[in-house]
Amino acid sequence: MGVTLEIQNLHAKVDGEDISILRGVNLTIKQGEVHAMMGPNGSGKSTLANVLMGNPAYEITEGDILLDGESILEMEPDERSRAGLFLAFQYPVAIPGVTVANFLRHAINARMKEQDPESKGISIPAFRKMMMEKMGKLEMDSSFAGRYLNDGFSGGEKKRAEILQMAVLEPAIAILDETDSGLDIDALRIVAEGVAMLKGPNLGTLVITHYQRILNYIKPDHVHIMFGGRVAESGGAELALRLEEQGYDWVREKYGEPVS
Amino acid sequence: MAVAIRRRSSAPTAPSYTLEDVRALSEAHNEPDWLRTARESAWELYEDLPMPTLQDEEWRRTDYSRIRWDEADKLVQANGAKADVVPEANREPLVGEAEGGTMIFVDGGLVHYTFSEELKSQGIIFTDLRTAAIEHPELVRENMMMKAVKPTDGKFAALHAAMWTHGVFLHVPRNRAIEQPFHVVMYNTRPGATMGHVLAVIEENAQALMQVEYASASAEQQSVYIGATELLVGEAANFRYVAIQDWNRNTYEFSHQRARVGKNATLDWINGTMGSQLTKAYLEMELDGYGCNARMSAFFFADKDQHFDLDTQQNHNAPLTTSDLLFKGAAKDVARTVWQGMIKSLPQMQKIDGFQACRNLVLSEDARMDGIPGLEIEADDVICSHAATFGTLEEEPIFYLMSRGISRPEAELMVIEGFFDELLDRIPFERVRERLMQSIEAKILS
Numbered sequence: 198m199g200v201t202l203e204i205q206n207l208h209a210k211v212d213g214e215d216i217s218i219l220r221g222v223n224l225t226i227k228q229g230e231v232h233a234m235m236g237p238n239g240s241g242k243s244t245l246a247n248v249l250m251g252n253p254a255y256e257i258t259e260g261d262i263l264l265d266g267e268s269i270l271e272m273e274p275d276e277r278s279r280a281g282l283f284l285a286f287q288y289p290v291a292i293p294g295v296t297v298a299n300f301l302r303h304a305i306n307a308r309m310k311e312q313d314p315e316s317k318g319i320s321i322p323a324f325r326k327m328m329m330e331k332m333g334k335l336e337m338d339s340s341f342a343g344r345y346l347n348d349g350f351s352g353g354e355k356k357r358a359e360i361l362q363m364a365v366l367e368p369a370i371a372i373l374d375e376t377d378s379g380l381d382i383d384a385l386r387i388v389a390e391g392v393a394m395l396k397g398p399n400l401g402t403l404v405i406t407h408y409q410r411i412l413n414y415i416k417p418d419h420v421h422i423m424f425g426g427r428v429a430e431s432g433g434a435e436l437a438l439r440l441e442e443q444g445y446d447w448v449r450e451k452y453g454e455p456v457s
Numbered sequence: 458m459a460v461a462i463r464r465r466s467s468a469p470t471a472p473s474y475t476l477e478d479v480r481a482l483s484e485a486h487n488e489p490d491w492l493r494t495a496r497e498s499a500w501e502l503y504e505d506l507p508m509p510t511l512q513d514e515e516w517r518r519t520d521y522s523r524i525r526w527d528e529a530d531k532l533v534q535a536n537g538a539k540a541d542v543v544p545e546a547n548r549e550p551l552v553g554e555a556e557g558g559t560m561i562f563v564d565g566g567l568v569h570y571t572f573s574e575e576l577k578s579q580g581i582i583f584t585d586l587r588t589a590a591i592e593h594p595e596l597v598r599e600n601m602m603m604k605a606v607k608p609t610d611g612k613f614a615a616l617h618a619a620m621w622t623h624g625v626f627l628h629v630p631r632n633r634a635i636e637q638p639f640h641v642v643m644y645n646t647r648p649g650a651t652m653g654h655v656l657a658v659i660e661e662n663a664q665a666l667m668q669v670e671y672a673s674a675s676a677e678q679q680s681v682y683i684g685a686t687e688l689l690v691g692e693a694a695n696f697r698y699v700a701i702q703d704w705n706r707n708t709y710e711f712s713h714q715r716a717r718v719g720k721n722a723t724l725d726w727i728n729g730t731m732g733s734q735l736t737k738a739y740l741e742m743e744l745d746g747y748g749c750n751a752r753m754s755a756f757f758f759a760d761k762d763q764h765f766d767l768d769t770q771q772n773h774n775a776p777l778t779t780s781d782l783l784f785k786g787a788a789k790d791v792a793r794t795v796w797q798g799m800i801k802s803l804p805q806m807q808k809i810d811g812f813q814a815c816r817n818l819v820l821s822e823d824a825r826m827d828g829i830p831g832l833e834i835e836a837d838d839v840i841c842s843h844a845a846t847f848g849t850l851e852e853e854p855i856f857y858l859m860s861r862g863i864s865r866p867e868a869e870l871m872v873i874e875g876f877f878d879e880l881l882d883r884i885p886f887e888r889v890r891e892r893l894m895q896s897i898e899a900k901i902l903s
Binding site: 250251252253254273274275277278279283284286289290291292293294295299300303304307308311345362366 | 852853854856857858859860861862863864865867868871872874875876877878879
C-alpha cells in the first residue's frame with residue numbers, strides 16, 4: 198500500500214478575491230501512478246498545483262486534500278513537503294545569495310531533523326557525492342552547485358534545477374507544473390528523461406501540461422482534462438492524443454464556457 | 458520628578474573638555490612639539506565651531522541629544538586589561554595562522570603587537586601612531602590629518618585632531634607588495650570616550666591589505682567614539698581595506714573616514730556597521746589620479762532602537778576615474794538608518810564612471826530606512842548612475858523555500874542572509890565572512 202493523495206471536491210480562490218478558480222476538483226493519485234493534467238489556459242491547473250502545496254496566496258473555501266488519509270489543509274508548505282509532497286514550479290523563484298548546494302543541504306537536513314530531532318544532518322562529503330551523482334544524471338555541470346538558486350538561470354536550467362530538487366528530496370507525490378513550458382527540444386528531452394528516470398513504484402506524479410510531447414517521455418497511466426475549475430474528463434493516454442489532434446473545442450462545446 | 462527635569466535641562470549638550478585636557482594628553486605621552494602644536498591649533502578650531510544640530514543639512518536626520526556627555530566624555534584609561542579580554546573571534550588570525558602584523562588595543566592602550574620581521578626588514582612600518590609620531594615624525598607629520606581627513610572637516614574632526622587617544626600607522630614603501638594581511642582590533646572594556654585613528658599610507662606601486670575591527674564590552678554607562686580613518690593610496694598602488702564596527706549598544710560613534718586614490722591606483726574598501734546606539738560616519742573617496750578605480754562596499758544591520766547615518770561621497774577629481782559604491786542594509790524593530798550619497802565631478806573631468814546603489818531591506822513596520830542618492834556632475838562625457846531601493850521580505854521566495862521542507866523561520870533567515878551574501882562575499886577572509894553571517898543571524902533571530 199503506497200501513499201495516496203486524494204483531492205475531494207476542492208474549491209479555492211485567490212486570497213482576498215471573490216471568484217472561485219477551483220470549483221470542485223476530485224482526483225486521486227497513488228504512489229507509482231503517473232497522471233497527466235491537461236486543459237486550456239485559465240482552467241485552474243496551476244492554481245491546483247499551488248493550492249496542493251499550500252501557497253498562502255490562495256484560500257480554500259470548500260473540500261479537502263488528504264495525504265495518506267490525513268487532511269493536509271492545516272499544514273504549512275514545509276510540513277507538506279516533509280510529508281512527501283513536491284511541486285516543480287512553473288516559474289521557479291530566484292533566491293540571490295543562496296547557492297544551489299546550500300539550499301539542497303538545508304532541505305535534506307530539514308527532513309532528517311523531522312525524523313530525528315537530534316540529527317546533525319547529512320555530512321558534507323556524503324551530500325556532495327549524492328548531489329554530484331544526481332546532477333550528472335541530469336547532465337548538469339558541477340559548477341551549477343555553487344550558483345545562486347535560479348538567479349540568472351536560463352529557462353532550461355531552472356526546470357532542470359527543479360527536477361534535481363525532486364531527485365534529491367525523493368517525494369512520494371510530485372506535481373510538475375508545466376515543467377515542459379518554455380523549453381527547446383533538447384532541454385525538454387533532458388528534463389523529461391530526468392522525470393522518467395525518477396518514475397517508479399515509490400513516486401506518484403501529476404504532470405500538468407499543455408502539450409502531448411512531454412508525455413512521449415513520461416507515459417501517463419491516466420489523462421485528465423481540467424475545464425472551468427473541475428476535472429471534466431478522465432481517460433487513458435488516448436485522451437492526450439485526441440487533444441493533440443482536435444484541440445479543446447470539443448471540450449468547450451461539451452461543457453460550455455465557464456461561468457463566473 | 459522635578460529633580461529629574463531639572464537635571465535634564467542642565468545636562469551638557471557638548472563634551473566638557475578644555476585646553477588643559479589636550480595638553481595633558483601630550484604631556485602623558487611626551488609628544489614631540491609639532492604634535493602638541495597640531496593638537497592645540499585643532500583645539501582652537503574646535504572651540505570656534507558650533508556643535509552640529511538638526512538644523513544642519515548633514516545632520517537633520519540624526520539627533521544625538523540622548524548622549525549624556527557628562528558620563529560619555531570621560532576619557533577611557535587603560536587599566537591593565539590584557540588582550541585576553543578581547544573576544545576570541547576578534548583576536549583570531551584573519552586567515553591561516555600568521556598575519557603580516559597584529560595590533561590589539563584595549564581601552565586605547567596597545568596590549569598586543571606582532572609584526573613580521575621579514576616585512577620590517579623590507580622597510581614597511583606597522584606601528585601604533587604614538588610610537589610612529591616619535592620614530593617616524595616626518596612621515597606622520599606630512600600625512601596625518603593633512604591630506605585626507607582634516608580638522609576643518611567638522612566639529613568632531615577638529616575634536617579628534619585635538620584629542621585623539623590612540624591609533625595605528627601603516628606605511629608601505631613603493632614597489633612593496635604584501636600578501637599577508639594587517640589586523641587591528643580596537644576594543645574597549647570600559648565606558649567613556651576613545652578617539653582612535655587609522656592612517657594607512659600605501660606608496661607608489663605598493664600593495665597591501667588591512668582589517669580594522671571596533672568592538673566593546675556591554676556597559677550601563679554611555680561611551681563615545683570620535684574616530685578618523687585616512688587611507689592614502691599612491692600611484693598604481695593597490696589597497697584593500699576592511700573595517701567592521703560592533704560597539705556596544707550604549708556607544709555613540711562620530712567618525713570621518715576618507716581615502717585619497719592616486720593615478721591608476723585601486724582601492725577596495727569594505728565597511729560594516731553592526732553595533733553602537735548611534736553612528737554618524739562620513740565615508741568618502743577622493744579619486745585624485747587619472748585612471749584610478751575605487752570601490753566601496755558596505756553592509757549594515759540595525760535593530761532595536763539603533764540609529765545609523767552613513768554619509769558617502771565619491772569625488773571624481775580626475776578624468777577617466779571609476780567609482781563603484783554598493784550599500785546593503787537591513788533594519789528591524791524601531792531602528793532607523795540613513796544613507797545619503799553623492800557623486801561629484803568638476804566640468805573638465807571627462808570619461809568618469811560613477812555608480813552608487815543602496816539596497817534596503819525593511820524588516821518591520823516600525824523600522825525606517827532612508828536612502829538619498831545624489832549626483833553633482835558638471836562634465837558631459839560621463840557615465841553616472843545611482844539607485845536606492847527599499848523592500849520588505851517577500852512571500853514568494855519564502856513559499857518556494859518552504860515548499861522544499863524548510864521551516865518559515867529558516868526560510869526567512871536564508872533569504873535575508875542571501876541578501877547580504879553578495880556583499881560579504883567581497884570580504885577576502887572566510888573566517889570573517891562566517892563570523893559576520895553569524896552576527897547577522899543573531900540579529901535576525903533576536
